[in-house]
Amino acid sequence: MRGDDAAGLEAVRLWQRKHARTAGRTDVRAAIVEEPGLELLDLLDGVDAAILVDAVCSGAAAGTLHQIDLNELSDFREGPASAHSWGVVEVLRLGGALHLQSAQRAIRLLGIEAEQMEIGAGLSDPVAGALPAACNAIENEVTALLQG
Amino acid sequence: MKTIEVPAMARVEGEGGLYIGLQSGEAVEIRLDIYEPPRFFEGFLRGRFLQEVPDITARICGICPVAYQMSSALALENALGVSVSAEVRALRRLMYCGEYIESHALHMYMLQAPDLFGKESAFELAEMEPETVKKALRLKKIGNELLKAIGGRSVHPVNVCVGGFYSWPDGTVLKAMLPELTWGLEAAMQAVKWSTTLHYPKLEINYEFVALHEEKEYGLMGSEVWSSRGRKLAIRDYEKTYIEEHVRHSNALHSHTVDGGTYLVGPLARLNLNHDQLAPIAKQALKEAGIKLPLKNPYKSFIARAVELVQFFKEAIDIVQAYAPAGPAHMELDLKAGEGCGASEAPRGTLYHRYQIDDHGLIQSAKIVPPTAQNLPRIEADLFAMAPALVVMPEAAATRQAEDLVRAYDPCISCATHFLKLKMEERDSSCK
Numbered sequence A: 001m002r003g004d005d006a007a008g009l010e011a012v013r014l015w016q017r018k019h020a021r022t023a024g025r026t027d028v029r030a031a032i033v034e035e036p037g038l039e040l041l042d043l044l045d046g047v048d049a050a051i052l053v054d055a056v057c058s059g060a061a062a063g064t065l066h067q068i069d070l071n072e073l074s075d076f077r078e079g080p081a082s083a084h085s086w087g088v089v090e091v092l093r094l095g096g097a098l099h100l101q102s103a104q105r106a107i108r109l110l111g112i113e114a115e116q117m118e119i120g121a122g123l124s125d126p127v128a129g130a131l132p133a134a135c136n137a138i139e140n141e142v143t144a145l146l147q148g
Numbered sequence B: 001m002k003t004i005e006v007p008a009m010a011r012v013e014g015e016g017g018l019y020i021g022l023q024s025g026e027a028v029e030i031r032l033d034i035y036e037p038p039r040f041f042e043g044f045l046r047g048r049f050l051q052e053v054p055d056i057t058a059r060i061c062g063i064c065p066v067a068y069q070m071s072s073a074l075a076l077e078n079a080l081g082v083s084v085s086a087e088v089r090a091l092r093r094l095m096y097c098g099e100y101i102e103s104h105a106l107h108m109y110m111l112q113a114p115d116l117f118g119k120e121s122a123f124e125l126a127e128m129e130p131e132t133v134k135k136a137l138r139l140k141k142i143g144n145e146l147l148k149a150i151g152g153r154s155v156h157p158v159n160v161c162v163g164g165f166y167s168w169p170d171g172t173v174l175k176a177m178l179p180e181l182t183w184g185l186e187a188a189m190q191a192v193k194w195s196t197t198l199h200y201p202k203l204e205i206n207y208e209f210v211a212l213h214e215e216k217e218y219g220l221m222g223s224e225v226w227s228s229r230g231r232k233l234a235i236r237d238y239e240k241t242y243i244e245e246h247v248r249h250s251n252a253l254h255s256h257t258v259d260g261g262t263y264l265v266g267p268l269a270r271l272n273l274n275h276d277q278l279a280p281i282a283k284q285a286l287k288e289a290g291i292k293l294p295l296k297n298p299y300k301s302f303i304a305r306a307v308e309l310v311q312f313f314k315e316a317i318d319i320v321q322a323y324a325p326a327g328p329a330h331m332e333l334d335l336k337a338g339e340g341c342g343a344s345e346a347p348r349g350t351l352y353h354r355y356q357i358d359d360h361g362l363i364q365s366a367k368i369v370p371p372t373a374q375n376l377p378r379i380e381a382d383l384f385a386m387a388p389a390l391v392v393m394p395e396a397a398a399t400r401q402a403e404d405l406v407r408a409y410d411p412c413i414s415c416a417t418h419f420l421k422l423k424m425e426e427r428d429s430s431c432k
Helices: A003-018 A039-043 A070-075 A088-097 A125-147 B050-058 B065-080 B086-116 B122-128 B130-151 B171-175 B178-195 B235-241 B267-277 B280-288 B298-322 B371-391 B395-408
Strands: A049-056 A065-069 A106-113 B002-006 B017-023 B026-033 B210-213 B224-227 B232-234 B242-245 B254-257 B338-346 B349-357 B363-369
Touching: A003 A049, A003 A106, A003 A125, A039 A088, A039 B130, A049 A125, A065 A070, A065 A125, A070 A106, A088 B122, A088 B130, A106 A125, B017 B371, B017 B395, B026 B371, B050 B065, B050 B349, B050 B363, B065 B086, B065 B338, B065 B349, B086 B122, B086 B130, B086 B178, B086 B298, B086 B395, B122 B130, B130 B171, B130 B178, B171 B298, B178 B280, B178 B298, B210 B267, B210 B338, B210 B349, B224 B235, B224 B267, B232 B235, B235 B242, B235 B338, B235 B349, B235 B363, B254 B371, B267 B298, B280 B298, B298 B395, B349 B371, B371 B395
Parallel strands: A049 A106
Antiparallel strands: A065 A106, B002 B017, B017 B026, B210 B224, B224 B232, B242 B254, B338 B349, B349 B363
């Protein structure tokens, strides 16, 4: 992995361990995907709502948690200008341009502010320290969606 | 001096910039500045066990991992004197079909098509031609699903090993893909016709095309390297004729022929050299679309990719229909010291590997020559050829046309920067 780029994966894995009852429900599916790119649109197909958990770069302090709706994404820098590794912003924008139903779902984003994305590096201390809060945020989001 | 500068190219994989310096109507300097950081794969492969190599080298690229897995497996099998079964060879071709489908669909529709339609991005193209982009997504998904069915996942698949595969994929899953593969074949046939209706900038170059060649199949993992200048080499002689060198402005090595010339690998080279080996339906697509070979316009690699989509959808259907694996999924390996080389055709062109191993199967040295690195001097040469036309254009148009040319090559810059020669020199204390 590349440093804090693993933040989303690690947060979801922690949530699956700490909140196994919620994570194990038949109406809840967790997909850990390293580089979904355009596949994100397929992953969202057929679901009623989704929470995307990923590392983000917005200039905030490393480890900051951002819980936002899709329409607030303009605050975040887009990823590299190549469809070889499109990020969430670009893919959902494409889905919107195509009027795909998968891009119209209720989508919440949980972003964990990254400090570094060095090849071969592990998580930075601030991001590792943010994982328990991220785990709890995931549980709260999922619970709210299930109750909604 | 007029300059055309694109500090960071869009819609190419990896990070690189373009610089063209023009003076008195002539290009005086052209550089593809590859500043994607070097990645040192050849270095850190040393000491690894040979079975780790396919999985490690797959990480060189997220779009063409299969190419790295196949080239590395072929090279290491060559070192050990191992021949795989016909079933393994067929499954390897099927896996390659998946990679070609997803890579070509992505490049054609999301990366190059916006240029051909005069759009800035795939988003604009999606707004203008939503059904075209939806088709592209469906095509790419088929390729990804095929990779997932065989390799366990589409990005950096995990089922390839030296000697074959760790396990046979589930035939039920593969055969369930036949309806989508059939749809994809028809979509690819239409893509060939559509590709001939698009407007391509005028540029014709007498390239030396280079590609692997097989007598009975469209060249993917052939034993010979052919060139349009008449060279026909065994793979073991590749490095004697196609030579890498370091250039100052690039973190990727550049390649030249032994006589100092540039050459072109990729879909144009494959189609021009190997069209006799195309499946009948792909030949039919060529004929019905009125395509005359050889294609010498780099922008028309789009057409070549469309024809290859037909080829690989057809092969995928045939292999899946016949799939009935028998025997072990991989050969047992008797480890011994030695050296081996192997090559396969990545979607972007010939990918060559060479390894030395010790008698424990540990890598002693590695050499990886990716297709994009081989094409870099050719891209710069194409830009020199285009320079007289660029000089008389408004700067924005000239910049766009130069960028479009680079994108037509579908460069994979992350692949190209896998290696850098590093020299460390100790200076005395009087030096500043």
